[in-house]
Amino acid sequence: MTGTGGATSAKPAGPLAPRTGRTTRTEPSRPVTGAATRTEPSRQVVTGTGGGVTRTEFRTRRAEEAGRYLGDAYGLGLRLGAATDGPEYSLVRTDAGAFTDGVVSLPARIEFSTDEVTDLTVVAVSAGLFERTTAGVDERFTAGDVLLVRPGGRPCFARHTGTRCATVNLSAELLAEAAATANPRRPGVPRFTGTTAPDPSLAALWTRTRAFVAETLASGVTSPLVLGQTGRLLAATALTVFPNTATGEGPLPADTRDATPGTLHRAIAFIDANAGADISLADIAAAVHVTPRALQYAFRGHADTTPLSHVRRVRLARAHADLKAAAPGAGVTVAGVATRWGFAHQGRFAAAYRRVYGTSPGATLRG
Missing domain, CATH: 2.60.120.10 (Jelly Rolls)
Known part of the structure; x- marks a missing residue:
């Protein structure tokens, strides 16, 4: 159905400025001539x-x-x-x-x-x-x-x-990556078969996730680690909330066959070597030549955790090491270390840090 008037979409008045940091x-646009009200x-x-x-x-x-x-x-x-x-x-x-x-x-x-x-x-x-x-x-x-x-x-x-x-x-790239993680049998951009969340709890899940993302962006963080994780979180949540062709199928036989201790050990070695990069579940799976689902099964079956939980644990350990090694007066801050290792929110970083190390990041930095 078409509208009752107006012209086709045009570029907005005034060009967007280049991303220069200012x-x-x-x-201002000129007044519309002939308008009844200025x-x-x-x-x-x-x-x-x-x-x-x-x-x-x-x-x-x-x-x-x-x-x-x-x-x-x-x-x-x-x-x-x-x-x-x-x-x-x-x-x-x-x-x-x-x-x-x-x-x-x-x-x-x-x-x-x-x-x-x-x-x-x-x-x-x-x-x-x-x-x-x-x-x-x-x-x-x-x-x-x-x-x-x-x-x-x-x-x-x-x-x-x-x-x-x-x-x-x-x-499309984010959606394709999330779909490949959810179901490697259906590569490419998923097709959404419904346009609304089928359950109010799923709508609430999207609202909470989006609020978290908005808070992250409002903090001014531009770390590739943080932005990469944030984008993948949004795409994965969209696949969870809205019916689509990528979710809802059972595992392949190879998924369970490849979920071995050897897969786990190779994945851990890859994570240890690349914890400072923006690595995704799909990246880890590709590095050890298994499907994302097989990788998840390997971590759950042999380490009682998930691949991305292990990534966060390694990054937390690297942040801890940086805080301990910081020289007095060198200008190292808790916020800077947290951001470097992919933690956008200092409060959540501090809570996770205290659970593992029994003290605050600031106390570690001060020695």
Whole structure:
């Protein structure tokens, strides 16, 4: 279904600034000629935080401009329908390369239709009403609902009324990696067979995971270790929450056959040698020539843990060694050591550290 008016999606007013680590304000757009009501110009602020992470804030009181900007930001072939000028529409978005996190506010009525979606987008509604029609099926979403915009999805018509929602975009590469980990028999980007969480507890799981990710990004951390883990967490959670072709199948015979002590020992050696790199479950499995599922079985059966739990344990030990070896006055900090070894949140790092070493990281650093 198409909208009732408007033009096809165009680039938002004002180019995005390069990721240089400084804040850039774009020139305000000119007033729309012939408009019945004069509205304030749009504002866009782009903050490059380094390490390939960029934060963008866009605000406008022009509904058509808001719709066009959203179409560009989310890769939508978009046509606007009825829309209301006046209230401030906004998008605050953090781009971490393989994934992005955003908060969208659409305080008045805005309608649009889409022809295609190029990225996977998960939307968690926190306020207002979001309605859409796809292939003749009408859906209504309110606060607490979580829904999926699928890659290559069918054309749809959508209406937002006083909506505020959190959005996450995931790259095809992240999804393919998560799918290969979940089911090596189905390589490639998974196909999602449903667009909503089938159970409220799964919707709540997504909301908690996304909040954790938003907190991580807000901390300003740009460590490749942290961002790599964060992206994989989002992709794995999406596969857990929404029905798809990659999950739900049983193990291969080779998965149990290859889950040997030898597999465990080779994997531990690989982890020890590469703990400072952004290694995933799939990377470890490929290094020891078994499937991710076989690797998981080997750790659970012979070490009573998981591969990624072991990775975190090794990194915690490396952080402990760095703190002990730090010379007074050398400028070493607990936060710096934690980030270096992939721990984004100092509170969680300190709690894990105390459980293992019986003291705080700061006490170790002070000697």
